[in-house]
Amino acid sequence: MTERIDGHTILIGLMAYPIRHSMSPTMHNNAFAKLGLNYAYLAFEITNATLPQAVDAIRTLDMRGSNISMPNKQKVMDLLDKIDPAAEMTGAVNTIVNDHGVLTGYCTDGTGFMKSLEDENLDIRGEKMTLAGAGGAGTAIAIQAALDGVKEISIVNKKDAEWENAKRNVEVINSKTKCKATLFDIDDQATFKKEIADSAIYCDATGVGMKPLEDLTLVSDPGWFRKDMIVFDTVYAPRTTKLMTVAQEAGVQHVFNGLGMMLEQGAEAFKLWTGENMPVDYIRDLLFSE
Numbered sequence: 001m002t003e004r005i006d007g008h009t010i011l012i013g014l015m016a017y018p019i020r021h022s023m024s025p026t027m028h029n030n031a032f033a034k035l036g037l038n039y040a041y042l043a044f045e046i047t048n049a050t051l052p053q054a055v056d057a058i059r060t061l062d063m064r065g066s067n068i069s070m071p072n073k074q075k076v077m078d079l080l081d082k083i084d085p086a087a088e089m090t091g092a093v094n095t096i097v098n099d100h101g102v103l104t105g106y107c108t109d110g111t112g113f114m115k116s117l118e119d120e121n122l123d124i125r126g127e128k129m130t131l132a133g134a135g136g137a138g139t140a141i142a143i144q145a146a147l148d149g150v151k152e153i154s155i156v157n158k159k160d161a162e163w164e165n166a167k168r169n170v171e172v173i174n175s176k177t178k179c180k181a182t183l184f185d186i187d188d189q190a191t192f193k194k195e196i197a198d199s200a201i202y203c204d205a206t207g208v209g210m211k212p213l214e215d216l217t218l219v220s221d222p223g224w225f226r227k228d229m230i231v232f233d234t235v236y237a238p239r240t241t242k243l244m245t246v247a248q249e250a251g252v253q254h255v256f257n258g259l260g261m262m263l264e265q266g267a268e269a270f271k272l273w274t275g276e277n278m279p280v281d282y283i284r285d286l287l288f289s290e
């Protein structure tokens, strides 16, 4: 690391709170080192209150950009010069690129999800997806899948605080893309089962399956799945969630956790900042091999 840092090193940030647990600094700094790129990536504890000064600092310090995470993904949008159309539709920014003082906001979670499927030679364009969850991850996935040509998305959500956002996602998709989106109450189990049965992919973006809910899954009957479908859990810790175990019991061929999505959302940001492809397989082996 010290060998790489000199008077020309370009700074990239991560602005969120809490953030000390994040893998992103390790991921990006190892990728810079592997490719011999003169960048450094540092995490900063930034709240909504300190965000305006922090975003100003991107310009002042001539940083190349920053990742943005909770609680700043929405709030940051008012502080930027331009917003990428997909991020605008998602209503969130997780990556800022600084082009000589002009700050543009992107959302790479959705592109990361689609790219992670592409990495497995899977193409869900023209297919139907059932998607549980309409929070940060669910929204980014739904919007990008619709933009990329997924034919139909059935969003299932609880009638909780995110229900209104789920309704908004359906409206945005139906008014701005060719995809047909519909919202269902997840407690209507018969409909939930039928929507999955009709889908090429079931994606869970709720966080059920992650601590403290690691013993839970929204689908516990293997009979709900077909062998030829994709089952995708956005959770990556634990590596094998309860949902994935149920899908494996059903003999589902393509069962994934969220690790590929996490790596690829980082790789998308890496490409925006440096113009280079992140060595994703190298990073996966280095940081996540078990």
Ligand code: NAD
Residues within 6 Å of the ligand: 109, 112, 132, 133, 134, 135, 136, 137, 138, 157, 158, 160, 161, 162, 163, 186, 205, 206, 207, 208, 210, 218, 234, 235, 236, 258, 259, 261, 262, 263, 265
């Ligand atoms: P969020 O809080 O913004 O949204 C959570 C969603 O799940 C909401 O729609 C909520 O209604 C629903 N939900 C919550 N509890 C539920 C329950 N018991 N039953 C049914 N629905 C429930 O969260 P988020 O930021 O969107 O994150 C969701 C998950 O995605 C987390 O596990 C997170 O780690 C993961 N994630 C992964 C990546 C990745 O790159 N792999 C990126 C972002 C988030």
